[in-house]
Amino acid sequence: MSSTMVTGSVDTHQASGSGFSLKEWVFTTDHKRVAVLYMIGAFAAFLVAGIMAILMRTELASLGPTVTDNPAAYNTWLYFHGAAMILGYQIPALTGFFANYYVPLMIGAKDVAFPRVNALSVWLFWMGLVVALLTFVIPDPPDIMWTGYPPYSILTGGNTAFYTFTVLLMGFSSIAAGVNFLTTIIYMRAPGMAWSKLNIFIWCTLAAFIIQIIFVPILGVAVTMLSLDKYLGTHFFNAAAGGSALIYENLFWFYSHPAVYVIFLPAVGLIYEIVATFARNRIFNHMKMVYYGIFGVLALTGLVWAHHLYIAGIPNWMVLIHVFTTLVISIPVGLLMIGLLGTLYKGSIQYSTPMLYAAGFLFLFLIGGLTGIPNAMSAIYMHLTDTYWMPGHFHYVMAVSMTTAILGGTYYVLPKMTGRMYSETLGKLGFFLFFIGVNITFMFTLLMGVKGLPRRYYDYQQFPELEWMQQWATIGSYIILLGALVVLVSWLHCAFFGMRVGPNPWGSRSLEWTHAPSPPPPGNFGGEVRVPEDWSPYGYGK
Amino acid sequence: MKTLKRLIAGGALLLPAVRAEAEEGGAVPDITEAWHHLWKELLLDITIIGVIFAAVTLYLLIRYRRRKEGEEGKGTALTPLASLGWVLIPAFIFLADDVFLAAKNFELWNKMREVPEGSYEVRVEAYMWGWDITYPGGATATNELRVPEGTPVKVALSSRDVLHSFFIPDFKVKWDTVPGMETYIWFYPRTVGEHVMTCAEFCGTLHSSMHGKVIVMPEAEFKKWIEENTPQKKA
Numbered sequence: 001m002s003s004t005m006v007t008g009s010v011d012t013h014q015a016s017g018s019g020f021s022l023k024e025w026v027f028t029t030d031h032k033r034v035a036v037l038y039m040i041g042a043f044a045a046f047l048v049a050g051i052m053a054i055l056m057r058t059e060l061a062s063l064g065p066t067v068t069d070n071p072a073a074y075n076t077w078l079y080f081h082g083a084a085m086i087l088g089y090q091i092p093a094l095t096g097f098f099a100n101y102y103v104p105l106m107i108g109a110k111d112v113a114f115p116r117v118n119a120l121s122v123w124l125f126w127m128g129l130v131v132a133l134l135t136f137v138i139p140d141p142p143d144i145m146w147t148g149y150p151p152y153s154i155l156t157g158g159n160t161a162f163y164t165f166t167v168l169l170m171g172f173s174s175i176a177a178g179v180n181f182l183t184t185i186i187y188m189r190a191p192g193m194a195w196s197k198l199n200i201f202i203w204c205t206l207a208a209f210i211i212q213i214i215f216v217p218i219l220g221v222a223v224t225m226l227s228l229d230k231y232l233g234t235h236f237f238n239a240a241a242g243g244s245a246l247i248y249e250n251l252f253w254f255y256s257h258p259a260v261y262v263i264f265l266p267a268v269g270l271i272y273e274i275v276a277t278f279a280r281n282r283i284f285n286h287m288k289m290v291y292y293g294i295f296g297v298l299a300l301t302g303l304v305w306a307h308h309l310y311i312a313g314i315p316n317w318m319v320l321i322h323v324f325t326t327l328v329i330s331i332p333v334g335l336l337m338i339g340l341l342g343t344l345y346k347g348s349i350q351y352s353t354p355m356l357y358a359a360g361f362l363f364l365f366l367i368g369g370l371t372g373i374p375n376a377m378s379a380i381y382m383h384l385t386d387t388y389w390m391p392g393h394f395h396y397v398m399a400v401s402m403t404t405a406i407l408g409g410t411y412y413v414l415p416k417m418t419g420r421m422y423s424e425t426l427g428k429l430g431f432f433l434f435f436i437g438v439n440i441t442f443m444f445t446l447l448m449g450v451k452g453l454p455r456r457y458y459d460y461q462q463f464p465e466l467e468w469m470q471q472w473a474t475i476g477s478y479i480i481l482l483g484a485l486v487v488l489v490s491w492l493h494c495a496f497f498g499m500r501v502g503p504n505p506w507g508s509r510s511l512e513w514t515h516a517p518s519p520p521p522p523g524n525f526g527g528e529v530r531v532p533e534d535w536s537p538y539g540y541g542k
Numbered sequence: 543m544k545t546l547k548r549l550i551a552g553g554a555l556l557l558p559a560v561r562a563e564a565e566e567g568g569a570v571p572d573i574t575e576a577w578h579h580l581w582k583e584l585l586l587d588i589t590i591i592g593v594i595f596a597a598v599t600l601y602l603l604i605r606y607r608r609r610k611e612g613e614e615g616k617g618t619a620l621t622p623l624a625s626l627g628w629v630l631i632p633a634f635i636f637l638a639d640d641v642f643l644a645a646k647n648f649e650l651w652n653k654m655r656e657v658p659e660g661s662y663e664v665r666v667e668a669y670m671w672g673w674d675i676t677y678p679g680g681a682t683a684t685n686e687l688r689v690p691e692g693t694p695v696k697v698a699l700s701s702r703d704v705l706h707s708f709f710i711p712d713f714k715v716k717w718d719t720v721p722g723m724e725t726y727i728w729f730y731p732r733t734v735g736e737h738v739m740t741c742a743e744f745c746g747t748l749h750s751s752m753h754g755k756v757i758v759m760p761e762a763e764f765k766k767w768i769e770e771n772t773p774q775k776k777a
């Protein structure tokens with residue numbers, strides 16, 4: 001079995017040569033190039049969805065119409081923003097870009113197990129992106145929010161099929177990637193790379209793909225049923241014909257809560273890598289973090305979905321169970337945070353840009369996690385749910401925290417990808433703008449939620465007293481935009497004008513830095529990697 | 543101890559036991575007041591956790607910054623006992639807090655879901671984009687829910703078309719209206735006044751315009767209003 005996998009990876013050697021060739025990029029099966037394709041797609045989605053965020057924030061800055069007098073336009077921006085940020089940006093950045101770039105390099109493999117399937121994954125993702133972007137072209141764009149709840153999504157004049165197909169394309173891409181990466185991690189580790197020697201990021205990626213393989217098909221089923229109802233006359237969700245919207249709500253969250261951990265786990269894995277490298281320290285309680293933190297999350301992730309549905313009309317016994325499981329999932333997540341803090345302890349922390357993002361993560365995720373506790377409690381949740389509190393909470397805990405991991409992770413890997421160093425000044429400037437901006441925007445978002453402003457509101461005539469808070473949130477979003485532009489400039493500057501650096505500018509002990517040149521050639525290591533008995537990717541201080 | 547008892551009762555799904563306790567008082571519980579009370583306790587709880595974690599984080603970030611070029615971390619592997627302790631002890635602390643919070647939660651939740659005896663019942667049907675209100679005698683209104691002061695009100699919720707959510711921020715209550723299903727909330731308007739009621743579940747283009755008022759009236763005025771608006775049966 002393993003011999004076929006090795007031959008499978010041999011054809012990546014063809015993808016060498018110098019100079020830019022479009023054909024080589026389109027037909028590439030090299031995991032590092034696939035990673036770049038994911039990276040471009042994911043950040044493009046981030047950019048466009050970010051522009052939607054700026055449009056929404058500007059619209060909200062004053063009572064009454066500001067940018068548009070058409071609420072449907074706002075709803076379409078919000079639909080695109082939510083769907084693209086999750087399905088087009090965060091999941092592909094973490095399980096596409098970083099998984100592709102790091103997994104083979106960290107485990108000492110020449111490529112993934114099935115390089116052609118890998119190419120299929122990335123192009124399915126791109127097709128999903130294109131279908132999503134058609135939102136801005138077709139005359140009747142989807143206006144159903146990324147949750148797509150029926151019966152509205154069935155009754156609307158908007159084109160729900162585009163939603164279904166976006167989700168299905170992204171979903172098939174994820175399932176194929178899941179099979180590929182699980183196989184790679186299980187069978188393609190370098191000789192001597194025992195399970196106990198794997199980087200935390202690898203464990204996180206493994207867990208994330210296990211979640212994807214189990215739960216994505218359920219989302220696929222749910223959104224397919226939507227379009228069947230809308231276009232082919234079935235009645236899964238039609239109450240008049242004996243169906244129920246609640247079936248969809250349950251199926252949707254049965255996937256979409258675990259999806260949060262598909263994002264969280266690789267992101268926290270990246271933060272672990274960054275902290276270990278820049279603190280030059282061993283990982284605190286390494287294998288316990290894997291067993292109880294990562295696998296703890298994995299064990300509970302499928303048992304908490306109904307915390308999205310406490311007031312949706314589910315039976316009370318379901319509420320009781322899910323309040324408890326939701327509170328309990330704070331335990332493995334809390335352990336993973338303690339592991340990060342323990343890794344700082346007795347470290348020697350160097351504040352390069354990636355480490356600043358990791359430090360920012362610790363605070364943003366703390367706020368995000370703590371603002372999640374009230375949501376777990378059904379009685380408190382009754383007021384908070386579907387208000388601005390929710391976008392406040394999940395932007396802290398997911399959108400923004402995981403973005404610190406993605407941006408920090410990108411700064412971290414850039415010298416490997418390009419062989420060049422970014423400018424620390426630009427890097428740090430971008431970080432501080434981002435950090436200040438998100439706190440202004442999302443603190444006010446949380447506050448407006450406590451005051452009872454419902455989310456997904458184009459306007460808020462019934463809450464005129466909140467206008468000043470909306471304005472602060474908008475100011476914050478402009479600071480974020482400025483930060484994002486600085487980040488983009490710093491990356492381009494790095495790719496074209498950055499100073500050349502050696503293979504391991506950070507002094508990391510992990511394989512991708514110690515054994516591969518920057519940038520790594522096809523096949524990665526120029527020979528077989530053997531991992532010695534006493535090696536660890538975090539073997540510092542020896 | 544009492545909390546623990548409640549949790550066990552709630553957790554074991556022995557709801558009747560919890561209910562019996564809630565009824566002992568006889569008086570109508572003020573769930574809005576109770577919400578504020580629990581919210582304050584909760585804010586204190588998460589602020590304490592937050593401050594501790596933030597302080598430790600800040601300390602570690604500053605204390606262990608790199609002071610010399612080429613310096614390396616000095617963290618060592620934990621002994622097997624310590625490594626298990628660093629899992630079990632935090633897990634136990636989190637679990638204890640979780641149990642405490644769950645118990646507090648169910649105490650309030652059960653009150654929120656148990657409509658007091660003698661509540662005044664109105665029906666609200668949500669549609670795109672407004673609220674149709676029907677009173678027991680047949681009086682109707684749109685987007686203006688008048689209720690008498692000092693009487694708990696049960697709102698029976700239904701939907702004519704898509705999902706909506708009936709939300710009165712001032713009373714801290716909200717529940718989805720689901721096509722083909724009847725749901726409910728209750729609240730306790732104790733003083734005369736006006737409150738926003740608004741839709742909290744995305745329901746299409748004019749979702750944000752789907753709002754109205756809850757008007758709490760003195761008992762006598764309310765009676766008069768109902769009489770004037772109840773359709774007269776033809777003799």
Ligand code: HEM
Nearest residue numbers: 053056057082085086145146391399403455456457477480
């Ligand atoms: C960093 C700058 C960002 C800003 C200023 C921003 C702003 C907003 C705003 C204004 C809303 C709509 C609130 C409403 O009307 O209900 C929203 C919703 C949302 N945002 Fe963001 N956002 C940002 C980043 C992100 C990121 C990185 C993600 C990635 C996951 C994200 C995910 C979402 C989701 C899932 C929704 C809810 C969509 C829905 O209600 O269906 N946002 N955001």
Ligand SMILES: [Cu+2]
Nearest residue numbers: 256257305308
């Ligand atoms: Cu969830």
Ligand SMILES: [Cu+2]
Nearest residue numbers: 741743745749
């Ligand atoms: Cu609505």
